[in-house]
Amino acid sequence: MKSLLFPSAVIGMALVVSACSSGTSEPVTSTVVVQPSQSASASSESAPAPSSTAEAASATSEKKSGQRSADEFLNAPLDHSTMDSYGVTNADGSSGCMVIPDNDHVSCRLAFNDPPLVPQVGMPTWESNGLKYESDYGFSPAAFVGGEYRTAGALQPVESVDIEGVTFEAPADGGLKGTKDGHEFTISGSGEYHSDTFPPKPAADGTARVGTVCGQANPMGNQDFLVYVAQDGTNCNEAMAALDEYKDAEKGGQALIAPVSNGWGCSVSALDGQPDTPENRHFTCSADNGQQRVVLIK
Template sequence: MTKLLNALPLALIACTAAACSAAEDSTSGEPQFHNTSTAETSADNTESTEASSAPTSAKDKEGDSGLKELDKEDFIATNLGHATSTVYGVSSPNDRVACTVTEDQGLIGCSVMFADPPLYPATGQPLWLSNSVNFDADAGFYPNVKMGGDAAAPTPLEAGSTVTMNGVTFESVSEDEFTVKIDGHHFTVKDDGEYYSDTFPPQPDGEGKAMTGTICGDLGNGEYVYAKENGTNCARAMEVLEYYKNYDFAPMEGGNRGYLMEDDFSCSYNADPGWPDEPDYRWLGCSIEDGGAVVVLDPTARALVSEKGGQR
């Protein structure tokens, strides 16, 4: 009787891209996360200040942040002829971030050139390196993968300026620091593409459910458990993997893919749809009835994901 987990190599990564620190610690398999708190609240301006008698335009106005407030009308996108409402496009001075906002829906999303893209191992998705950031009213900002679709032609927000439209505020602190804020949440891209946010890395909610890309836990030896579906039950996933890890397979049981099926879950080593069905691209994944799915990734994963992504 052997423990198959020790006999089969895992082929993927341990560190969520934007979550990982720069290359200075790239030899470590442990994720290095940039997490900022939401403690940065604006000052309570209860005392009025003496205003200048001279009229000031929106473009000349300086807000509480010390940044020059620009007129949102300067950021209206004209390339989306099919749009049914006003669409705005805003980008960072260095073009690392480009966002779309609509007058009737708010923030649609932002494309981001991450220095170290967070992994977004969605079930059945051929690409796992995040290239965008979306917003969820409950979860806040989260990196994900966007494939195709129209985007508003963005207008760069010059350094030292800010603009707000439909509840979304953009702040261009410098040529290399750009922040997006909405409903008390924020994300910042700076330091040549490093990603920081009050909701990164994502955490399970009060019921223990996690969104795609959340690290549910650590199996040891640099092996991390990523949620592959929104609503994944991280607590149950870790119980399942601990059971699998310590399961004694009988002779011929499980075959060469380490398949194990119990009442409410199944686990095996397989390549996801869209990935080459080769040993290097086979990783341990588990599906849980009414509990989502997870994948176990080790430090070799990022190189494989990046290599495959570059071929597409």
């Protein structure tokens, strides 16, 4: 059994999960061979029995499919938890996922080659090291901190397994793919990440989730920054309008005292949850109601 880091705190949501042998079982085929009589023709001697042909075709098809049993990935029970959990990784164990059927929980730890940023108030790290699954959204990058992550087995290239409504596949390149309720993600063997919900985009009304890039801005007038949503529900349209006003005020030398008409304000500071050190200070803008915030990152 392989033990990896388990996500207990997650960017975008508070997640508390009780952390919950691999072996390929080959089908056994029994074939009865009937010796032909001496009077049988040569053609009848060479013709296999229909039942034997069907069994051989079935065994070949099953072997080619690489389908594994979910039971092979059931984690050993824990003394402090009665919940079943399943854990599966790619061949080298660098990326894996855990499934807890009792609460429809699916989370993954992935070896991104370029970790997506998920800046959020109250969290100490912004670089994703895994995924979370939300039934109304799908898979999204997340930053997990601490805890224990348990996986019972590994999929070899071109193998697959269905676990409580989630299908995991191991592509030929050594990566891992997951599919659930029409949503999917893929991490390649080299760490390239793709999913149907990435990169996240603002809704029609402008609202967006943490990690969404609203656009580009250069409020200080010297270089462009990417404008990242740092609180779920932030309206990108309002945030970009505030940055435009701030830039106009900065040109007139009034940036620090000029009011922003839509109830937003901007400053250079560290987000709550991060030490107030020079490397953590970013240009940020937030709404007066405290429910919306963006941070500018190069």
